[in-house]
Amino acid sequence: MTAQLAFDLPSPAALRRADFFVSPANALALATLEAGGWPLGKMLLIGPSGAGKTHLAHIWAAQSGAALMAGASLGSADIEARSRTPVAVEDAEAVAGDARAEAALFHLHNRLAERRLPLLLTAATPPRDWGLRLPDLLSRMQGSAVTRIDAPDDALLSAVLIKQFTDRQVTVAPALIPFLVARMDRSLAAARALVARLDAAALARGGPVSRQLAAEVMDSL
Structure with missing residues (x-):
């Protein structure tokens, strides 16, 4: 039998508020960002990689009209132009050790404060x-209010897996979801990647996404 060609077509990341699954791992962080009114107009969102910090930053940016910036790009950014709206800096820790980037974040922070515009920063660890x-810059970062997002819990991972399968129009047995959750890396990125691999493997074999197929794919990772 000839194997089918599997095309894993990229799909845009769903980063709207409606696509965000609320769970005990992220509910407080979401509420904090949506409420606004942060002390000194700034907030630091801390959480592990793949926990959903980027999604929360996009939700807040859409709500507040903020510009999204990567910490690694600050050294070459036009800070004066960028500081005329609220700003969300993702992976803010990436500026560390880069003199230009550190100076840029320092000036961005100060210009936004002068203009009474809010600043959101995301990072995996505290500024220290x-x-x-x-x-x-260190003193200003340490003076930021902090909210945290924890690693995804079982409920959140299950919801993301189901959404990913649904988006790909892949039907799976309900029992497969807890099987995957118990064995996968605990991040939203891992959930998306796992569903993509399972879908590709099922297409290549011309069969369903079964428990046996899932076990084989996960054993190969």
């Missing part, structure tokens, strides 16, 4: 662990 070399 970033390795910042600019003392004034």
